[in-house]
Structure formats: C-alpha cells, structure tokens
Amino acid sequence: MATFFLIIIYLAFISLGLPDSLLGAAWPVMQVDFGAPLETAGLLSMTIAAGTIVSSLLSGTVLQRFGTGKVTLVSCVMTAGALLGFSLSPSLLWLMLCAIPLGLGAGSVDAGLNNYVAAHYKAHHMSWLHCFWGVGATLGPMIMAQYISGQNAWRQGYLTVAGIQILLVIILFFTLPLWDRVAKISKAASAQADGDIAIGAEDAASKPIKPLHIKGVKFALLSFLFYSGVEATVGLWGSSFLVNSKELPASTAAQWVSLFYAGITIGRFITGFITFKLSNLTLIRSGQVTALAGAALLFLPLPTEFSLAGLMIVGLGLAPIFPCMLHETPERFGKKHAQTIMGYQMAVAYTGSTFMPPFLGLLASFATIGIFPYFIGLSAVAMLLFSERLNVFLGRGKRGERLTVF
Template sequence: MVASIISQLPPESTRHSTVQVDEKSIDLSLTPTETESLTWIQRWRYVSPYMVTAIQSFMIQFISGLNDGNLGIILPSIKAHYGLSQYVVSIIFLCNALGYITAAILNGYLIKYFSQSKTALIGACSMIIGYLVNLFAVPFPIMCIFMMTIGFGIALTQAAANVVCGEMPYSMLMLSFLHAFYAGGALVGPLLASKLLSSQKTWNTSYMILCGLAGTNAISVFICYRKLRTDSEKELDAEKERVLQNHENSQQIQQQSQQQETNSSTTVTTAPVIEPDQESMTSKEDTHKNSNLLSQIFKYKITTIGSVFLCFYTGLEVTIGNWGYTFLINMRSTDTVAMAHLMTGYWSGICAGRLFLGFATSRFGEKRMVYCYLSTIVVMMILFWALPYVGANAMSLVITGCALGPIFPTMVSVAQRLVPNHLYATIVGFLSAFASAGTAIFPYASGILIGSEGVSSMLPFCIAVAATMLITWIFIPDPRPSSKFSAKVNSWMSQFGFWKRS
C-alpha cells in the first residue's frame, strides 16, 4: 500500500539532497512536473532502504495506540476491582503524565550520551517492565508507579519513531502512515478489551497481551535500529572527525617543524604554523553546541508553542478515546458492546484521516487545512453534545476522528522545516514526548471534572480544548506561506515578536 501511494507522488523536499537510483541522480527538490519521468521502480528503490526502520516505527506506534485504546475500555473494570472513586482512579493518567514529562526532559540527553537507537531500546524495555508488573493486578499504588514506567517507555519509543520517519524521503507521507498505525492500534484496543471482558476475562488479561507485544517490540528495536544513525548524530560524528583531523594535522606540523630545526639550525623554517588555540577553540565550540540542550531548543518558538499545541491535541484525542466510552454507556445506551463499536468508529476515523488527508494537507497548505480540521472538530463536538441520538453521535465521532487524524503528522512535518539539522532529533523528540504528556494530563483533568460535575461535563471540556487548539494554531509559523493571507499573518505575528523564522 505504501508503495502504490509513493508511485503516485513526486519526491518531496527533505533533508537529503540527492540519492543514486539506477546511476541517475534524483534531485529531491524537483517539482511534480519535473519528476513525471521517474518510474515506479525508481521511486520504490529510492525508499526501499528505509523500509525496515519504517516498519519498526509503525510497530512502535501500533503498540502505543493499542495501549491507549485498551485503557479507556478497562478503566471501569479497574475502578470496580480496586473499589475506587472517579477521583482516585484518574491518578492512573497523572502517573502516565509524569512518565511522559520525564521522557521529554531526558530524551535529548539520552540521545546525546548513548544514541537514538539505544534510547529507543531503553524505552522498549521500560514498557516490558511496566506491563509485566501490572498484569499481576498488584496493589493500586504500585500499579500507578509502574504506569509511570509505561509512560516513560512509550514516550521514548514514540519520539524515536517520529524522528526516524521525519528524516525519511516522503516524510509527510511516512509520518501520516506512522500515526495511522497509532490509530490502528487504538482501533484494535477497544475491540480486544471489550472482547476479553465479554468473555469473562479479568481486566489485567489485556496486559498479558501487551507485555508479549512489548517483548517482541524490544527485540525488533534492537535488531532494526541497531545501525540507525539520525542526521544529527551523523553531523556530530562529522564534527568529531574534523576535530580529530585538526589534532592529527597539528601533530604532523609540529613533528615536521622539530625535524627541520634539528637538521638545520641556521635555516629559518617556513613551515605553516597552526594557530595555537585553533583546536581548543573548536573543542569549546563543540562543547558549547552540545551543552545545555534544553536552553538551545527553547530558542525556537516552534518548540514552546508546538509542544503546547501537541499536548492539547493528544489530550483531546485520548480524552475522547478514553472517556467517550464512559460517556456513551452512561448518557446514551447501556449496550456496552455497541458503545465500544462506536468508539471503534472514532479510531477508524483517525486512521482514515491520517491515511487519506495527508496529501490534501500538503497540497493546500498546512496552516489553512489545520484551521479547517480544528473548526470541524469544534462543530462535531457541539453536535455530539447537543444531539442525544446514537446514530448522530456515531457520525460525529467518525468525522471528529477524520479531522483529528492528520494534525499530529502535519505538526511534525512543519517543525522539521523550521529547525536546524543538529537539533532536529532533540526538538522533535521533545515535541513528541511532551505531546504524550497530554494523553495523561487531560484525561486526568477530565476524570476529576467528571467526578465532581458528572459525566455530561466531558464534552464541554473537549469543546474548550479544541477551541484553545484553534487559537494556539494561529501562533504556529507557516514554513512555506502559499498565499497572501499566510504571508500577512506571518508578517503581523513577527512584528509582535511571537516567532522568528530562522
């Protein structure tokens, strides 16, 4: 399926300048008209070296989606098993959030001191530990602690998957497929959990399945990411090689100078002399470049504004996915299986949106299309709240899912074009990990609100979050203003210091 879609698209501009295919250099900055001569085989050979790491990244996202989709269905069973109130059971989401935020802070440092591949492996192993403990239905406080471990692992692996796919050719398409697999996992999660519960299985049975998948994922991460080097890591390797070469050249020049002084004490040598502090200055420059990563990435407004936007986005996405089922069985129908199928329709919409709306988003411009998506979400949430009919609610959920689908990969694609190469992995990793915190913070806040005001308060909360996203999107710069309107908005916002384009 990936190959068939790629065959219909021209190579988009990425961080890679050229690639050799059939002894012909393909310029990735060519326009669609100029790339019509490329054959399907040439385009497939162009992307095929990346497919192993792409498939592994898809697997990471699928398991992450399965985790989130499963939790929403088993939450009432966890509440009943431990005899908890709505307030207390919501602590699960808060603990997840702590894991995500910890990963957002540490991700850049882990990549710096280990590597992107080893950081992903650390995350995969953390997931195994968390699932292994929780499948034994341990006491609730212990369960919450290891929910942090699961959140930490998911955030690290998701960050790696976003970086890997963001650096591939056809990155917008690859990111759309990546996040479609998340939606696919979230689609399967409710079906799997409801099937297990309807078969009189306990809620922790689903964690047995997740633990097995996490183990498989850790092994495949080790194999598929073993030789992975991101663009920022390659750039750092090149700089280290340059410093080493300067050091060797300095030693050779000193040796030549000493030999000439020994052979002729009366002859004035004319050997080139390297500036004494050149090597130390280079080392200091490299040290400064790699130190205090957080202060460097926060110089770019896309980091702060983008992380807030994605935190709200994932919070809305998962709040609907987790608490939507609780809302439906309390406010619409007691048919638990049918209501689980409605939530499946929601995740199906997200999956479809990511698969089929990515091209339209690139074609008509990211800024314009995301405005349309967010406006649609607000309208559909209002209809979901106002119309007490299961059929109308099903339609609202599917359309909301379709509109939500392409927003995350679009944001990552926008960030890719606004940050320098050596900070790309750190910034996108931070965006992804911080966004994961939204999947816990907002469901937790929604749970507190439901506990105090009732389950009917969930939808006004979601409408407010969607409206806030719409406002926040105004402050995200357009990396390629394609209309006079976009250019005027960017110019006006720059005058007030909301962002710098470089």
Template sequence: MDEKTPRSASSAIATATASLWETLRPYAGRVVVTYYVAVLFGVNDGAFGVILPRIKTHYGVNEAVVSVLFLCNTAGYLSAAFVNGLIVHRLGQSGALYLGASSHLLSYILLLVAAPFPAMAVFMLFLGFGMALEDAGVNVVVAEMPYATTLLNLLHAFYGFGALIGPIIASALFADSLSWNVVYMILGGLALINLIALFVIFRRISPADLTHRHASTPPTDPSSTPIKTPTHLLRAAFSLRVTYLGALFLLAYVGVEVTIGGWVYSFLTEIRGGDTVRMGPLVSLYWLGLTFGRVVLGWVTGKFGEKRMIYLYLVVTVGGVLVVWLVETVEVDAAMLFVVGAALGPVFPTTISIASQVVPKELFASSVGFLTAFGSGGAALFPWLTGTIAVRYGIWIMMPFSIALVVVMFAFWIFIPSPKKPAEQLAAKEGALASSETVVRVEGESGEGTIV
C-alpha cells in the first residue's frame, strides 16, 4: 500500500499536467507572444530609469525638464485609453495590437537618433500610445484564456523579468562607455521581433476566438443577446464601478511601481552616493522582487482572498519605502527594494483578475482595455511629477511621494467590488445592459454575431 501511494500521486500529477496541456495547447502561441510583449515592456521601463541621468546630461536639462518625457508618455497612454475601445471595434483586437506594436517600433527608431529634446518629447507620446494599445490588448487576450488568473500573474511576472534585466543591460552599455541611445537600438530590435510575432500568431485567429468565453460570467447565445453600438458599450463599461475605480487605482499603482523603479537609481547614486555602475544591478533587485511577488504571491493572494491580501501588501509597501528612505545603508536599501517589489508584484494582475470575474462579457474588452491603458498612464504621470518636485526639494522627495500614492491606493481599494457569484454577476450584467436603446449585430468574418 505504501508503494502504491507514491505511484498513485505521480499518476494523478501526470494526468493533471496532461489535462492542463490539452486545455492550453490551442492558446500556446498567444501565451508566448503576449509574454514576450510583457518582457519588452519590462526592459523598456527598467532601462529607462538607468539612462535617465545620461539623457539629462546629454541635453543639459534639470529634473523638471527631463520629466517632460514622462508627461508626454502619459499623454500617449491616456489618449489610447479613451480610443482603445473604438479601435478594437473598428480593427478587432488583433488590429489594435498591430497598430500598437507598429507605433512602438517606430518610436524606438525615432528615439535612437537622439533628436533635439522637443522632438524626443513628441516621440515619447507616440511610444506611450503604442504601448498602451498593446498593454490593453495583451491583458484582454490573456484574461480570455482558461486559467486566466494564473496566466495573468505569469504575464506580469514576465514584465518583472524584463524590468529586472533592463537596468543590467543599460549598466553594461555604460560600463563599455557606450551612449545612452544604444539602448534604443536594442529595444528597436526587440520591438521588431515583437511586431512580427504578433502578426504571425494573431493573423490566423478569428475575432470570435478572442471573445470573452472563460471568465466566470455566464455564457450567452450571441444570436439572442442584444449588442450595443460601440458608444453604448463604452458608456455602459464606464458606468461600472470596477472600471472607473479600477482605472484610478491602477493609475496610482503603476505610478508607485515606476516612480520607484525609475527614480531609485538616481536616489541611490545622488543621495546615497552609490557607484553609478554598481547601482544598476541593485535596482534590479526591486524588479526581481516584483517578479517573485507575481509568481509566488499571486497564488497566496488567490488562496487567502484578493481584497484582504492587497491591503496587507500595501502596508508592507509603506513600511519598505520608509526603511529605504530613512536607513542610510545601501545594502539595507537593496534588500528593502526587493521586499517592496515583492509586495507590489501581485497588485496589477489581481485587479485585472477581479475585473474578469465581475465585468459582463459584452463589456469586458472595453472595461479592462480602458482600466489597463488608463492605469498604465501612471507609469509616466507620477514619475514626471516626482521629477518636477525634485527640482525644488531633491530626489529624496520620491519616497514620501510614493507613500502618499500608496495611501491613495488604499482608499480606492476599499471601494473596488469583490468577485461575485455567477448569479450575482448575471444580475449585474443585465443591469449594465438595460439602458441600451440602439441594438445592432456585429457581423464577424464567418457571418455570426460576435463582439470584436
């Protein structure tokens, strides 16, 4: 009997693994390419914090002026947030991804030439627009798949992995006395692979295969369900509490995440007096913590409850930032950066996971696309504010500023709805769609009614 038990356990694991593979095999290409997009985003954000002081020196500007790059990037993100739903309706989710990836690649090519600063600012706007479309698209695509919560956590973990290697790449270039814009040569090559991979994978996927079929909202028959015009869909999506509060919550969250990741290198070199080459890998500890949090703590979050665990993570984040701010030892700061990264790690994917459970399927792409793109605008808005304030008070101001953003997150999280039971979700869906007066059918390529 003792010999059979391990064999039975091994057999059960093998059967479960085979079943998991059979379920996810049709989505394998989409998983790989969306995770690659996440890595590219991470490398972009992780490297930018390290090259920022070099950009400032190259153009001979202070923190307030160089922070305009963040502001223009924000404008790109926010503009994409408000038109993402319309673009998806016109071009489909695949078309929106192609457009975003094309803008992304073009922006890197333009940034590579190190044009005059005003032109750089304009290029950052196009970069933000393209990345926002991709960001919204990959989150929606992954959330449509089976095991969406696990896959979303891994998606954002791959972002953390990219952000982990970004500072290492930038620091290695500086160690070889190469210019800051060489980073954009590398990023441009990665973005070209990204565009080609998206086209290869998604060109064979019909719009119907990208509709919301795997969230916990009850399925409906598209031939009998009235579907609103794009304007009505957007209006209905924005009326949901999880859409507008989730967008504001993620705006603050991404602001904290990228403010720390983008400015802590300057904090460690200017305030702590750290070596400019050695501090790059130390910043990577923060992104390593972010990756760890999304891989490991994502499971813990689901097991013990999303709402209560996010409260805990926010408290830990405040404590870790306080230590980095007040303890003047670089080694302690590095350890706490890992802790802060780990605490922040599960927050974004957990928010998307909750939205996938509470948003009606007809409104899912519009709702999650908006809150993802709008929220990601925090990656530029709050680092810009940090740099502007730092001109007067010094870069140390990033620490209390980050704490204030976490407090704002805490307040918004109180009002984020908890995942509902299927019956409650159905009632919420009917209420969200009840105000429709104009009903149309959106014809897919196969002639069936679909939401694209």
C-alpha cells in the first residue's frame, strides 16, 4: 500500500512542476495577445511567488489542523482552478487575480508533501520526488510548445495542464483515506526507535520551544535561501552571461542552460541510488563543493568550453542538496516541529528564488553581466558556510541537546 501511495505522491509532484515553467514558455505569445509590456511577466511571476511564500509560512498550522491529504487535495483544486482561469482570462487583471490562488495552492502542497515524505519514507524517495518535479517542469513547456507552434493557442496549453490537474484532484479525492492510514503505519513502525526529540527538549526547558528558536534553524533557512538563489539565478541569467560575456549565439546559450536543468534532474535521479550508500550529510557537502567548483570554472580566465562545463557541473552539484536538506529536517529538529520548519524552509527557498535573480540584475545594471560568475560563486560559498555552521551545532553533545534554545 505504501508503494502504491508513493506513486500518487510522485504524480502530485509532476503536477506541481507542470505550471512552474508555463508562464515563461507562453509569455511571448500572451504578451502580444494582451498588448502588455515585457515586464508584466515579472509582475505575474512575483504575484505567484508571493502567494507561495505566504502559504508556505502558514502551512505548518494548516497542515496540523487539516492533515496533509486534505490540504493537498484543496491546494490542487486551487491550482487547477487558477490554470483554468488563465486559459479563460479576458484581461491582465484576471491573470493577476488567478495568479494568487496558483501561488497559494503551490506553497501548501509543496511543504506538505516534502514533510510527509521526509517523515515516512527513505532519503532516496525524496531525491526521486524532486526528480519528478523536474519531469513536470520539463513537460510544461513541451505541452505549451505543441499549442503555440503555428497556432499561438496558448489558452489551450493552459487548459490542457488544468485538465491534468483536475485528473489528479479526482485521484486524490478517492485516495484521501490512505494519507492517514500510511502515516499511522509508518508512525507505529518507527515510534520505538525514534521517539520525539522536541518533547524531551520542551520538558527540560519547562516551556514550549518556538520552531525559530531551535538552535540551528536559522542557519538551515539561510542555506535554503542561498541554494534557491543560486539555482534561480543561473536559470535566469546564465544565457545572458554566455551571450554577452562569452559571445555565444543565443540559441547555443539557451541549449547549455537547458543542460543545467537536465543536470539537476538527472543528478537527482542518480542521487536516489547513491543514498543507499552515502548519508544525506555527505551528499549535501559533496554537492556544495561540486557546485562551487563549477562556479569557479565560470569566473576563471579559461576558454569558453570551461564555462559551458561549469554550468553543467553547477547543475550536477545542486542536484542532491535540496532534497537531502529537506529529508534531514525531522532528524535535525525533531518530528514535532518538522512540519512547521519545513514550511519555513520552503518559504525562504521561494524568497531566494524570487529576489536574488532580480538583485543580480540590479547589480548588473550598474556594472555588467560579467559579475554573474562572482555572484554565483559568493552565493555558493555562503550556502556552504551556513550549512557547515549548522553541522557544527548538530554535532555538539548528545542527540537531545541539539534543540538547545538560543
């Protein structure tokens, strides 16, 4: 039953990735239809991101009250309705309104599914889960491309993805009882060995501990901020760097940036197998060092081929970091607080991916896009330093002392 249910969660993550890349693929055609300025896509994207950040921050409370199954179902209903609204929107105002539930739905389901898998499944499933998100993010533009090539029918593209989401809603509705059943089986199997770290810590302190006051949480959040900042910044500005600084044709640059994403997706698939032999900590550290090595190839005065290889190496390095850090959350901070902290981590990750790429764009407007590799390198160094600082905290004393309050 647990394996069958895991397949449903994988399908949910494919559907979670599908809308993420639709707007960028469809906007050149949508912009003409609405007669909108180019930067309107940025406003839509930030509206979606804002909704995602808010729902991620609130996900701990919402998930504790209603459960992961119900929240996932309602969130998918919201995203399906929002995508349907996109396909029918008569104006930019309606697009903006539909962007709100699209973001709100994505944040809760993302945090909820990540916490559910971290709590009830092994590390390799978390890596494969995010690999399936990559499958969805890759399929989205492919579906849209089929409709906008020749016909410019971007509305049908959104309608098709909305239909896929509605199909998932139906599946989730009929499998709703399985969420609690699988969770109870998993909890009963691990209760004796695991215990709950947080409860012991609260008893020792004689007062409840707020999740943000748990030692090390802030370093974990900063690690997520810089991870997502590196990934999103490379995705947004990598092509511009190759065209303007390395003088590559735009088509060639776009192909190499797509290989950066392919490196992340393939790397996560491979990481799922490596987790049988190596710990999450080892994979996180190895990935960060690899990403830093790839960033070094970008700013060293080497031939263009080394910069192209650097992008792929950064992608391969990033592959294990995000899923392994998520899977470590219950082990690091205790299952009692893991759900809330998972929501904080997702919110901070979305914050990094929303604001760090525009920040580089602002810096580049005062200098040149040539600062891109230095920005990536410094962000990768910051990610590594905060992650290692977290490891120092978690490595001190006995396991129960990990939750010492600041």
